[in-house]
Amino acid sequence: MGLLTGSLPDFPWDSLGPVAQLAREHPGGLVDLSVGTPVDPTPQVVRDALAAAADAPGYPTTHGTPVLREAVAAWFARRRGVPDLDPDAVLPTLGSKELVALLPSLLGLGAGDVVLHPAIAYPTYDVGARLAGATPVPTDAPAELLARRDDVRLVWLNSPGNPDGSVLGVEQLRDVVAAARAAAARTGRRVVVASDECYAELAWDEPWASDGVPSVLDPRVTGGDRTDLLAVYSLSKQSNLAGYRAAFVAGDGALVAGLLETRKHAGMIVPAPVQAAMTVALGDDAHVAEQRERYRRRRIALRAGLESAGYVVDRSHAGLYLWARPDGPPQDAWTTLRDLAGLGLLVAPGSFYGARAAGHVRVALTATDEHVAEAAARLSGA
DSSP: OOHHHHTSOOOGGGGGHHHHHHHHTSTTOOEEOSSOOOOSOOOHHHHHHHHHTOOOOSOOOTTOOHHHHHHHHHHHHHHSSOOSOOGGGEEEEESHHHHHHHHHHHTTOOTTOEEEEESSOOTHHHHHHHHHTOEEEEESOHHHHHHHOSOEEEEEEESSOTTTOOOOOHHHHHHHHHHHHHHHHHHSSOOEEEEEOTTTTOBOSTTHHHHOOOOTTSHHHHTTOOTTEEEEEESHHHHSOGGGTEEEEEEOHHHHHHHHHHHHHHTOOOOHHHHHHHHHHHHOHHHHHHHHHHHHHHHHHHHHHHHHTTEEEEOOOBSSEEEEEESSSOOOHHHHHHHHHTTTEEOEEGGGGOGGGTTOEEEESOSOHHHHHHHHHHHHTO
16 A cells, blocks of 8 residues: 555545445436536537647647636636636646645645645545645634634635535635634734635525625635635536546635646646637536526425435535435434435435534435436335
């Protein structure tokens, strides 16, 4: 076993095998609602852009083409309420997961440094801290911890949250940013706030559905100063581009410039055809609205099915998942997992996302219309 592997937890999805087999034994077969991987077609306009850029014999630029970075800045202004983002403060990444996993290392964190992340969270925030030799600390109150601790160097926010669909409002984001800046002033050391916002285009409940999910780069949050702030975004969800590994990080220009220099040395470059596809995808809102409508319909059907079967859906204000638990006394997620597997439905246990999540399961909306309808029918007993 290698040194890095030995320092990491087991990959959680490997443990689902026996439950998946139970679900496969259902007479109607398996309906997989466990992994949030898109199943709908990549938009034709994006595929055309990829094909048109396929003749790419030279090395692409690590920083991304100027037209891509300008498209990101325009998207932030149009869709996220973030005006005047400098295109130089944008950096394309090979999907967002690699940036999440590597950011602590790219920032030079190590032993003695603390990385805060949500208490109920995608496990890569924890893994990234461990890869760097830093200490991950889960918390629902990052501003309070920042006021008490002098060893925090990175704060991960995730809004909308995976797995629970929670959303941070402007005041909550502003409080964390203010606390991080106060800690930096107190200690004389940089404290970076990085916000993973890849589900921002998929808001369901008010006020987020009408007002939009706020970004950490929103001027109402930053007060006009983006120092030590980063927003991470992926096109996997809004544009069905998980296979393209198309994402970016943006924010503090000096911080992005430092990340760029390191990534140049490491050869971490988004392929040129993918950069061209990203540029087109970011400029076309129509396919995003079409995909959002697909997920809206699936969400309604699955939620109705879960509730008719005696489950409660908590939070789930935005994103690709329903955060569910049985109504009544608390039940371990693995028991719920087996209950649903008896209907041929495979979901993800909350325990994958932290100790606080052990009573819930995550139900993905990323299944075909036919599979979602089948799942809803089995839940409702139809």
